[in-house]
Amino acid sequence: MWKSSIPAYQMLEPALFQTNRCLSCQFRSTRTLSNLRSIRHYATTDSTKKPSDASNAEFKISPRPQREAQPLRRSVPFQQNPAPIPKPSSKPGDADFVPPVLSRPIGAAAPPQVGENTGVDARTIKERRDDFVDYDKHIARRKELTRLVAKPYFREWSNLQYHKGKTFISNPRIFRADKALYFPNLSGITLASPKDRQDTTAIFRGKVSVVNLFCSLWGEEQTTTFTGNFSGEDRNPALKELLAKNSKYAQRVDLNLEENRMKAWLVRRFLGGVRKKFPVEQHPRYFLIEKGFDESLKEAVGMVNKFVGYVYLVDADCRIRWAGSGPAHPDEVEAMHTALEKLIAEQKAAVELESSTRR
Structure with missing residues (x-):
């Protein structure tokens, strides 16, 4: 009541x-x-x-007004969300990321020199003391360390789920020689000389090189989709035949990057098994690189994810004329063959011109 x-x-x-x-x-x-x-x-x-x-x-209660009859609500069918539209600002690791076509040259601005990026500190005590008291170098080093610390540890692993880690699609045409940038010099041991360090620049000069750069077994498997392998089923026999016919002007170089000391030690212990996978003439062109390839050089050559395999076509002057990443698409393999044939033709013409001038 x-x-x-x-x-x-x-x-x-x-x-x-x-x-x-x-x-x-x-x-x-x-x-x-x-x-x-x-x-x-x-x-x-x-x-x-x-x-x-x-x-x-005055105390009468007015009757409650009746509601008007409302139409029955119809059930709305489920509609799946549309696929995300890629944005120009999306980066590897984003849900809407789509690998862009490589539209500009990549590489280092300065020509490589033998003895660079060895990872060995050859400074004298006086030079180390001067660098230690240099405030500007301290600030630059601090910025580099801050950027490395801010990088998530598992980001590169998590990015493998998007397009299998592919960061860019290869350029359909080779870069012009006057616009192309350089592949940096790297130092490491080879299958032919496991005790003496060799430089990649000495191998690159004078020939067109098909360079495979990888840091893991996953990356090495991705590079074989471009260049094929020497053991088992060959995925690209046409490339092997082209290199065999033009061995005087072209070659294949494999760069195995192992920055972890424990992994590098294991690879050195099992180099005998690696030698069995490659023919004897390929042993001087298989490098095991442990240090000297810092983050700035990786970004210069487009190595955004170290667990992904990368393939480069480097001319006789150590300039990057073509590049590919991740698993190969059929169009990319065809573009690589076309680019390699053009570079071999350029190298033949350059060798004939040099020989004619000497006469």
Whole structure:
């Protein structure tokens, strides 16, 4: 039962308390009794009962309006979210990332020199002391360390789920010689000389090189989709035949990057098994690189993810004229063959021109 929060004596008429008569006499009056009946009727649970007194008309409760009939709601069928639209600002690791076509030359701006990027500190004590007290070099080193620390450890692993780690699609045409950039010099041991360090620049000069760069078994498997392998089923016999016919002008070079000391030690221990996979003439062109290939050089050659395999066509002047990453597409393999044939033709013409000038 609903009860008003206002006391009953406040709901009575004000004239009830403005007389000199006692309360018992005042409640005996007809007018007061009618007011009490109206209050009592308003507090009853039966709200549909109509009072007989005409003075109670002000307490009538208006009937509740009925709602209009609403149409039935139809069920909405499930619609799958559309595929994300790639943005120009998307990077490897984003859900909407699509590997772009390599449209500009990659590589180092300066020509490589034998003896660079060996990873061996050949500074004298005085040079080390001068570098230690150089404030500008401290700031540059601090920025580099900050960038390396801010890089998530498992980001490169997680990025392998997008397009199998492919970061770019190879350029359909070779880069012009006057616009191309250089492949940096790297130093490491080879299958032919496991105790003496060799430089890649000395191998690159004078020939067109098909370079495979990888840091893991996953990356090495991806490079074989471009260049094929020497053991088992060959995926690209046409490339092997082209290199065999033009062995004087072209070659294949494999660069195995192992920056972890424990992994590098294991690879050195099992170099005998690696030698069995490659023919003897290929042993001087298989490098095991442990240090000297820093982050700036990796970014220069487009090695964004070290677990992905990369393939380069390097001309006789150590310039990168073509590049590919990740697993190969059929169009990329065809573009690589076309680019290699053009580079071999350029090298033949350069050798014939040099021989004619010497005469």
